Amino acid sequence: MEFCQEDRRxxxxxxxxxxxKMHLTQMEITKRLGVSQVEFSNLLRxxxxxxxxxxxxxxxxxxxxxxxxxxxxxxxxxxxxxVVYLQNRVSVDGEIQKVHxxxxxxxxxxxxxxxx
Numbered sequence: 001m002e003f004c005q006e007d008r009r010x011x012x013x014x015x016x017x018x019x020x021k022m023h024l025t026q027m028e029i030t031k032r033l034g035v036s037q038v039e040f041s042n043l044l045r046x047x048x049x050x051x052x053x054x055x056x057x058x059x060x061x062x063x064x065x066x067x068x069x070x071x072x073x074x075x076x077x078x079x080x081x082x083v084v085y086l087q088n089r090v091s092v093d094g095e096i097q098k099v100h101x102x103x104x105x106x107x108x109x110x111x112x113x114x115x116x
Contacts, residue, residue: 003050007070011058012044014069018062032061053087 018024030040033054042048059066067073094112101107 001052001072003055003070003072005046007055007072008044008046008050010069010071011050011055014059014062014064015044018064022062029058029061033057 015029019026019029026037026040030037033040035043035054039048043050043054055066055070059069090106090108092108092110092112094110096108096110098109099106
């Protein structure tokens, strides 16, 4: 899913509102999300691409529903489409070298050392 600049602004606005209500600091939220403060700032300011995983975790920590906050998700739910968030984890028997996305496929390139 691609998020637009309006979504990013909405996330920033929610952050500014909720951090005051919840007495959260940027350092606390970045620790909870597992990102650096620089990465967090880049995600909310526009130089890092937003992922559904980040948006979901971020909204969960701020006690808001993504569909109620992000214009892109509101539009989808307004058209009668259900929005379902899924996550898959994959373990490989080796060292991951590269991961990239082609359409709806994730390609994982890794090195496996075969023991003889």
